[in-house]
Amino acid sequence: MESRTIALIGAGGKMGCRIADNLNKGSHRTRYVEIGERGVARLAERGLATTAQNEAVASADIVILAVPDVAIGRISAGVVPQMRSGAMLIVLDPAAAYLDQLPMRNDVTYFVTHPCHPPVFNNETTSEAKRDLFGGVAAKQAIVCALIQGPEADYEAGERIAREMYAPVMRTHRITVEQMAVLEPAMAETVGAMMATVLGEAMEEAVRRGVPYEAAKDFMLGHINIELAIVFEKVNPFSDACLVAIEYGRKAMIKEGWRELFQPESIREQIDIMLHPEKLQALKTEG
Template identity: 50%
Template sequence: MTKVALMGAGGKMGVRLATNLMGSEYDVQHVEVSPEGQQRLKDETGLECVGQGQALSNADAVILAVPDRLIGKILTSFVDELRPGTAVIMLDAAAPHAGTLPKRDDITYFVAHPCHPPLFNDETAPDAKKDYFGGIAAKQHIICALGQGPEEHYKMCEDIARTFYGPVMRSHRCTVEQMAILEPALSESIGATFAKVLKDATDEAAKRGVPYQAAEDFLLGHLTILLAVAFGVQPGGKLSDGCMLAIEEAEPVIFKDGWMDDIFAPEAVKASVESICK
């Protein structure tokens, strides 16, 4: 049985992962330094924590469910305790792409990140329809990268990720650098910023006299069809001439020339992950 040490098991993400790993084929030992986190894990899952040394001494894989800015520091504190061949699984590409991981060539570095449940899905069960984050009831895709280590470790780590992010549909293999393009560049620098701007614009419409609920219903409903057309989900979908004209007139007002290069250029992505890890 593959032995797994889950570091940060009492945090928000750690509890999610611990819950999904319960009853799996893995022998999981849970590590949490804070008394509050230990109690949270026990209250929500019934699981007990063990000492770090005990968990690491025989681990085949170590999952770091800790903040990006602490991964390098935490891993450096115990990397010498790991057996050769141990796989270290991280949940985000920021730390490995920023170069904050300690150098040790005889262990594996693997990254697995959730895509979260897709906007267009086939969920019908109430709990799945309201699982917006994923990893509870709704199906989701995941992204994985083997930063360093033998090729045979890829499947072992991917299988672990499929379990703690389950239920999983597609699992995409990328490089660490490509994962950093996906997050923070695509999903956060662009996606999250656009999401905030959409909410800000809805508030602005309300300030200008539109009933707030009417503005929200109108925008979210339009986003459904607009995104379905843009991503080819709507069969034969096509934007109206008026909509295309509105885009043509608004795009140069809202976006400056070269804005994508400012986000996606390699040096911009690297600077973003370095900032996250500070």
């Protein structure tokens, strides 16, 4: 693979350090941009020195923004004007691109990639891989990628870097920015993460009503495992009694029309509120 010069912005953050560790295994020339004291210290622990943003970006073939979602619009506004013509900006979340927060510049390629994280059902055998629940260290994961703008040939270059950033990668899915926003936040966070918190609250309620904590946790996690296997791996059907319980719970807990969350206008609202958390209180008040 052709060696590239990479500027990693936010290199000392949690995600930045993960990416730095993986890029250091390759042949690229990576310059690390970090202004936070703790981030600089994390890089120093790895034997890595920082470079000023303007210096790193001006010479880079690829600029990676490993920064919080809420900061992508603001930081890209300062970074993109410093990029050379033909360079590529990689962002790690579709939110800013979906809301058109990336600066207008037609001679720069925009690429977005996001990890799927290691799946619940996998064939990992080492203790390190089994503990790597987030991915990017030892457990295999799939990733999604989208070319926002730029020459079609740049997609392959972006995907190769994404595979290195999130290694080990078992599959890459090419999708659109709009499809990535359907996956996150709508599917994985607005619905998936919310449901996960409800499961935790259900276990806590069982404990509050007298079930020993360890018994409740073992029972819940074991049942989640087989329930996910039934739904996603089609291992067996639910029992007739369980199907009745599912419908009883659905009527009690699930609001009619919940699939409207996947409509473009709802996804746009979800992303807007995620990037502007202060708007959530106003939404609660209206509700």
